[in-house]
Structures are given as C-alpha cells and as structure tokens.
Amino acid sequence: MLFLGEAEGFSGKIRLFFAVDRDNRARTAMETSNTLQKLRKFLEGRVGKAIFDYNMIEDGDTILVCVSGGKDSYTLLNILMALQQRAPVKFRLIAMNLDQKQPGFPEHILPDYFKSLGVEYRIVEADTYSIVKEKIPEGKTTCSLCSRLRRGIIYRTAKELGANKIALGHHRDDMVHTLFLNMLFGGKLKAMPPKLVTDDRAHVVIRPLAYCSEKDIARFARGMGFPIIPCNLCGSQENLQRQKIREMMEDWDRRYPGRTEAVFTAMQNIVPSHLADNAAFDFRGLTLDTPVDEGDIAFDTPELPISGTIPLSVETA
Numbered sequence: 001m002l003f004l005g006e007a008e009g010f011s012g013k014i015r016l017f018f019a020v021d022r023d024n025r026a027r028t029a030m031e032t033s034n035t036l037q038k039l040r041k042f043l044e045g046r047v048g049k050a051i052f053d054y055n056m057i058e059d060g061d062t063i064l065v066c067v068s069g070g071k072d073s074y075t076l077l078n079i080l081m082a083l084q085q086r087a088p089v090k091f092r093l094i095a096m097n098l099d100q101k102q103p104g105f106p107e108h109i110l111p112d113y114f115k116s117l118g119v120e121y122r123i124v125e126a127d128t129y130s131i132v133k134e135k136i137p138e139g140k141t142t143c144s145l146c147s148r149l150r151r152g153i154i155y156r157t158a159k160e161l162g163a164n165k166i167a168l169g170h171h172r173d174d175m176v177h178t179l180f181l182n183m184l185f186g187g188k189l190k191a192m193p194p195k196l197v198t199d200d201r202a203h204v205v206i207r208p209l210a211y212c213s214e215k216d217i218a219r220f221a222r223g224m225g226f227p228i229i230p231c232n233l234c235g236s237q238e239n240l241q242r243q244k245i246r247e248m249m250e251d252w253d254r255r256y257p258g259r260t261e262a263v264f265t266a267m268q269n270i271v272p273s274h275l276a277d278n279a280a281f282d283f284r285g286l287t288l289d290t291p292v293d294e295g296d297i298a299f300d301t302p303e304l305p306i307s308g309t310i311p312l313s314v315e316t317a
C-alpha cells in the first residue's frame with residue numbers, strides 16, 4: 001500500500017494584477033509563482049490521499065495515463081510524475097494519447113509535450129471520427145459511440161504495453177455530476193468510482209483526481225500554461241443532460257458554496273439500510289436482530305452537520 005502524504009487545504013488563489021511598473025510586475029510574478037507552488041502542493045496532497053484511501057497504486061504497477069490534451073489530463077500526468085519521484089514504491093507511467101483524427105487536431109502538441117517532460121509515451125492513431133460521423137445521424141450526440149470506441153482502443157493499448165492500471169483524469173465534479181445524471185435521467189444511484197475493474201476484467205481503472213475540484217485543476221492548468229487542445233474539434237455539443245446537471249450544480253454552488261463537496265462526502269458515507277434497494281439491504285428479511293447503522297429516527301428533526309447558507313432546520317410533522 002502506498003502513502004504519499006497529505007497537504008493542508010488550499011485557500012489561496014492565483015492572484016492576477018495589472019502591473020503598472022516593473023517592480024509591481026516582478027512582485028506579481030513572484031506571488032503568482034508562490035501561489036502556484038502552493039496549489040501544486042495542495043493538489044499533490046489531494047491526489048496522494050486519494051491514492052492512499054483507495055489503494056490505487058502498488059509496487060510494480062505499470063500505469064497507462066490517458067492524456068487528451070485537456071486541463072484535467074495534463075494535471076493528472078503532471079501530479080503523478082511529481083509523486084512518482086518521491087513515492088516509497090516503484091511504478092511506471094506511460095502517457096497515452098489517442099489521435100481520433102478530428103479535423104484540425106494539432107498532432108505535434110502532445111508528442112512535443114511528452115518529450116519535454118521526458119515521460120514514456122504512446123500516440124495511438126485511430127480514425128474514430130469518421131466512424132462516428134458515418135454512424136450517427138447529423139445533429140445527434142456522438143459522444144456515447146465515440147467513448148465506447150475510445151474505451152476499446154485504450155484497453156487494447158494497455159494490454160499491448162503491459163499496463164495493469166489505467167489512470168483517467170476525471171475529478172470530483174465529474175463524479176458528482178455523474179451521480180446526478182444517473183439519478184435524474186437513469187433511475188440509478190450510481191456515480192463514477194475512484195477505482196474499478198474494466199468491463200473486460202483485464203485492468204484496474206483509477207481516478208487519482210477524485211478528491212480534486214475542477215476549479216483548482218483549472219487554476220493549476222492556467223498557471224502551468226499547459227498547451228490545451230480544444231475539446232470541440234469533433235463539432236459535437238456536450239451531452240445536453242450533462243450540461244443541465246453542470247448548470248444545476250454551478251447554480252447550487254454559487255448560492256450555497258460547498259454543495260459539490262458535500263455531495264461527494266455523501267458518496268463516501270452511504271447507508272444502504274436508509275435507502276430502498278432490496279439488493280443492497282435485505283429489507284424483506286429484516287428482523288429486530290438485523291444489525292443496522294442506525295435505527296429509524298424519522299420522527300426526529302434530522303441534525304444536519306452541514307455548514308453554509310442552506311437553511312438547516314428541517315421541519316417534520
């Protein structure tokens with residue numbers, strides 16, 4: 001098991017000033033870089049904690065790190081490489097990019113970037129763009145077929161390269177959005193887990209950014225000046241339902257800061273006996289002797305240990 005350490009919560013912000021003279025500019029650059037270092041330390045701590053909590057990385061692992069050219073995957077690779085330097089276990093990282101042949105894809109950016117980092121890498125070329133365009137009628141969302149094709153190629157590449165793990169750049173917001181997407185549109189209480197086996201049972205998928213917020217990642221990516229490749233080259237719009245969920249969460253977070261974090265914490269504290277799934281909890285076989293986390297207190301006013309501006313008193317009859 002690997003423990004990479006924890007960092008204190010990040011409370012700073014990358015400060016941007018409009019410098020009016022050279023002294024100010026020098027001071028600003030220094031402050032920005034100090035803040036960036038703090039943010040890096042914070043993100044490394046978050047990733048280290050997620051790796052530890054879910055035992056994501058073990059000695060001898062070969063990890064295929066999927067890099068799309070977006071802010072999340074650049075951050076993932078960067079932080080994993082930093083942690084690799086001081087990890088008490090040895091693991092190998094291979095960065096991978098899938099060139100899906102979207103028109104205008106700048107194919108030199110990622111190989112150049114990987115070379116500059118000195119990381120082992122593999123670029124896989126596969127024209128999934130044409131397949132998707134051919135199979136999906138104009139105006140329909142192409143993402144589900146595209147992701148399925150991409151998944152198959154990633155698994156195949158992991159096998160070819162002898163990678164036992166696949167690291168993806170999904171973060172806490174992605175995981176919470178998926179939970180709501182499945183709940184509101186799919187009728188399932190299911191999100192995106194920090195760690196799972198692939199559907200062909202050949203690899204373990206890990207999401208080391210599980211404890212990182214999208215905001216911090218975006219700030220880090222801006223500060224690091226990653227060569228971002230736009231994600232709309234295929235011309236597809238973001239899935240409408242996912243877009244709605246994103247807007248809903250952003251609105252909640254604006255009005256009641258910390259809600260996304262609270263939902264994520266809830267995902268780590270599920271109480272099957274207080275839901276309604278017969279497969280997760282044997283309600284039919286329930287007797288007075290069945291052990292439960294807590295008994296039924298439905299007649300009490302719930303104590304909600306949530307800080308923030310949400311009204312805390314919940315009236316019950």
Ligand code: SF4
Nearest residue numbers: 142143146147234236
């Ligand atoms: S946005 Fe384009 S490249 Fe990304 S999953 Fe959807 S169809 Fe594929």
